Amino acid sequence: MISHIVQSLDGVADEIVVVVGNGADDVKKEIEEVCSHMLHLISFVEQGELLGSGHATKIGLTGLKTKPDNIIVVLGDMPLLTAEVIGEMRQTFEESDAQVLVSTAIQENPFGYGRIVRDAQGNVEKIVEEKDCDDAQRSINETNMYPFLFEREFLEEALEKIDNNNSQGEQYLTDVVEIANNSGCSVTSYTYSDVALAQGANDRSQLSQLEAIMREKINEQHMKNGVTMVDPANTYIDADVTIEADVTLLPGVILEGNTSIANGSVIGPNTRIINSNIGKNCVIESSKVNESTLEEGVTVGPFASLRPGTVLREGAHIGTSVEIKKSVIGKGSKVPHLSYIGDATVGENSNLGGGTITANYDGANKHPTKIGDNVKTGVHTALVAPIEIGDRSYTGAGAVVIEDVPEDSLAKGVPAKVDEGWTPPAPKN
Numbered sequence: 001m002i003s004h005i006v007q008s009l010d011g012v013a014d015e016i017v018v019v020v021g022n023g024a025d026d027v028k029k030e031i032e033e034v035c036s037h038m039l040h041l042i043s044f045v046e047q048g049e050l051l052g053s054g055h056a057t058k059i060g061l062t063g064l065k066t067k068p069d070n071i072i073v074v075l076g077d078m079p080l081l082t083a084e085v086i087g088e089m090r091q092t093f094e095e096s097d098a099q100v101l102v103s104t105a106i107q108e109n110p111f112g113y114g115r116i117v118r119d120a121q122g123n124v125e126k127i128v129e130e131k132d133c134d135d136a137q138r139s140i141n142e143t144n145m146y147p148f149l150f151e152r153e154f155l156e157e158a159l160e161k162i163d164n165n166n167s168q169g170e171q172y173l174t175d176v177v178e179i180a181n182n183s184g185c186s187v188t189s190y191t192y193s194d195v196a197l198a199q200g201a202n203d204r205s206q207l208s209q210l211e212a213i214m215r216e217k218i219n220e221q222h223m224k225n226g227v228t229m230v231d232p233a234n235t236y237i238d239a240d241v242t243i244e245a246d247v248t249l250l251p252g253v254i255l256e257g258n259t260s261i262a263n264g265s266v267i268g269p270n271t272r273i274i275n276s277n278i279g280k281n282c283v284i285e286s287s288k289v290n291e292s293t294l295e296e297g298v299t300v301g302p303f304a305s306l307r308p309g310t311v312l313r314e315g316a317h318i319g320t321s322v323e324i325k326k327s328v329i330g331k332g333s334k335v336p337h338l339s340y341i342g343d344a345t346v347g348e349n350s351n352l353g354g355g356t357i358t359a360n361y362d363g364a365n366k367h368p369t370k371i372g373d374n375v376k377t378g379v380h381t382a383l384v385a386p387i388e389i390g391d392r393s394y395t396g397a398g399a400v401v402i403e404d405v406p407e408d409s410l411a412k413g414v415p416a417k418v419d420e421g422w423t424p425p426a427p428k429n
Contacts, residue, residue, distance in 0.1 A: 001201065001210075002027055003034035004079035004239070010038055012086045013072060017063035019056045021047045052170025054162040061156065070094070071155055073173065074147040077200040079210055080217075085197055086147065089190045093149040098188035100180045101149035102127070104142050105192045112202075113143035114174055116189075124187045127174035131167040142191075144174055145198040154185060214239070230268075262296075271301070279314075292324075295331075313348075327358075330373070342366075343385065347373035353397075355380040372407070394424060 002018070009016055016038070020027050024046055032039065045063035047056050057073050070093065074081070093101040102124050104116050114129045115137050127144045128137050150158075158176045166172060180187050192198045201207040218239060219232045226245030229235045236254045237243075243261045250268030257275035261267065264281040273289045282294050285301035291308035294300070298312045302320055309326030312318065316329045319336035327341050330348040335341055339352055343360040345368070346352070356377045358369040367385035375389050378397035383389065388404045389411075395401060396412030403418070405411045410422035 001079040001207075002076045003030055005074055005076055005081060006031055006035045006038065006042065008081050008083045008086060009072075009074070010041075010083065012083050012090060013041070014068060015064060015066060016042045017060045018042060018044050018076075019047050019060045019063075020044055021050055052164065052168070053173035054159060054171030054175065057155070057173050058159045058171075061152075061159075068152055071150045071152050072147050073150070075200055077202075078146060078198065079201075080197045080199060080214060081147075082197060085192070089147060089149060092188065092190050096186070096188040098186040099151040099154040100177060100185065100187045102177060102187060102189045103145045103147055103192065103198065104189050105145050105195045105198050107141055107143050107195060110138075110141050110143045113145075115140040116142040116144055118142075123181075124177060124189050125181060126178040127172075129166065129168075129172060129174065145192060146200075148173065148176075150176070154180070158183075276306075341369075344369040344371060346371045347375065347391065349373060350375040352377045353379040353381060357382045359384045378412075394422070 006016060006018070018027070018031065028044055031042065035042065043063045043065065045059055047059045072086070072090070089101060089103060102116070107113065112130050114127045115133055117125045117128060117137065117140065119125045155176065158179045161179050162171045162175050164171050177187055196213050199210060201210055215236060218237050219229060219235055222237065222243050223229055223232070227243050228248040230249070231251040234251045235249050238256050240257065241255045241259045244263040246263045247261050248266045250266070252270035253268040254272040256273065259273050259276050261278040262280040265278055266283045267273065268285065270286045271284050273284070274291065276289045276292045276294070278284070278294045279296040279298065281297050283299045287301035287304040287306070289300065289306045292306040292310035294312045295314040297315045300306065300318045304318045304321070305323045306318070307323065307325040310324045311328045313329060313331040315332045317334040317336065318324060318329070321338050322335050323340045324335070325342040327344040327346065329335065329346045330350065332348055333346050333350040335352045335356070337354045339354065339356040341352065341358050343366050344358045350371055350373060353376070359382050360366050360369060369383050369385045370388040372389055372391035372393065374392045377395045378399060380398045381395045382400045384400065384402045387401060390405055390407035390409065392407055393405045393409045393411070395416065396410065398414065399412050399416040400414045401411045401416040405418055406420055408421060408423065410419040411417070
């Protein structure tokens with residue numbers, strides 16, 4: 001949630017202070033990783049005691065490196081808030097003569113939210129938190145939302161006047177509105193046209209509701225851009241994923257992180273892709289792809305697992321129940337089924353038979369396997385690394401290969417014996 005908020009401030013705020021408390025290290029790590037392009041704008045301050053939103057704002061002001069004219073205060077649990085809305089708020093505030101801008105929303109069920117109390121002229125008089133409302137105030141359906149915008153000098157003075165004389169014993173930032181009115185200052189407001197954008201998460205149920213709203217918005221935008229989703233309700237796409245037009249996503253697809261998918265590819269059903277680049281016209285069925293690169297025309301699955309460091313060159317095929325780890329599979333090469341290929345380089349147009357295993361771990365260290373062009377391994381071949389299989393070589397069924405195999409050779413048996421200069425027999429009619 002916090003990274004979405006910080007990104008929504010990009011281009012809107014000249015400086016960003018993040019107030020951290022519980023889980024401070026995790027929050028900092030998230031922001032530093034996801035918002036790395038904005039770190040020159042961001043600083044962190046820690047709120048040692050959690051004494052309320054007013055106190056957190058006061059702590060936040062200490063982290064400012066400059067003295068801006070205006071301050072915007074945003075909650076860290078409003079991931080649907082957009083830069084466009086914040087920009088509208090900023091414009092509304094700057095065009096007014098007010099010292100405070102309050103954001104509000106009209107809600108059918110305002111339970112749990114502070115109520116906006118207006119005077120006879122319709123001006124915002126004060127904000128009363130749910131727990132402090134009387135019966136008349138509870139009937140008000142205009143609620144206090146975030147962000148707030150303030151003239152900085154006024155805010156600094158007002159924060160010194162906030163007390164904790166309320167049911168929660170906290171310093172409410174919302175009390176600044178009444179302080180402004182009592183001081184003869186002006187308060188303006190901005191009312192959300194889309195209430196969903198202002199929602200926060202106080203528990204896992206509300207978090208899931210926000211995720212559903214965001215997922216729907218993300219999917220809708222991709223479909224407008226030409227992506228086909230057979231079942232949008234069962235398609236899960238992170239905000240940073242990029243998808244070109246004419247990609248088809250089947251039910252149960254999960255796309256995470258900085259994944260990109262080029263046009264013409266068909267993904268799914270039941271496929272999870274994480275931080276990976278998928279080329280044009282690829283087909284990935286019922287598989288997991290993690291931190292991998294697939295070039296054009298690659299096919300994967302079903303039930304394949306591509307682990308970090310996997311590169312599949314143009315036209316490569318990874319079949320049923322195959323695991324690839326930190327390996328390059330060459331152009332047009334195939335690993336059809338029931339195989340594990342780890343720490344390996346496979347050349348072009350090679351075919352690794354069912355059950356081929358690169359035995360890359362000796363109990364202490366990992367070792368590489370190099371397989372040349374036009375190599376064919378028999379079923380249940382074990383290649384004990386470090387090892388190199390030359391171009392156009394073959395292995396027999398069940399071979400355990402423990403030494404290098406030269407070009408144009410056959411390795412067969414346990415341990416395998418190498419027959420050099422071997423050529424396969426001509427096919428019978």
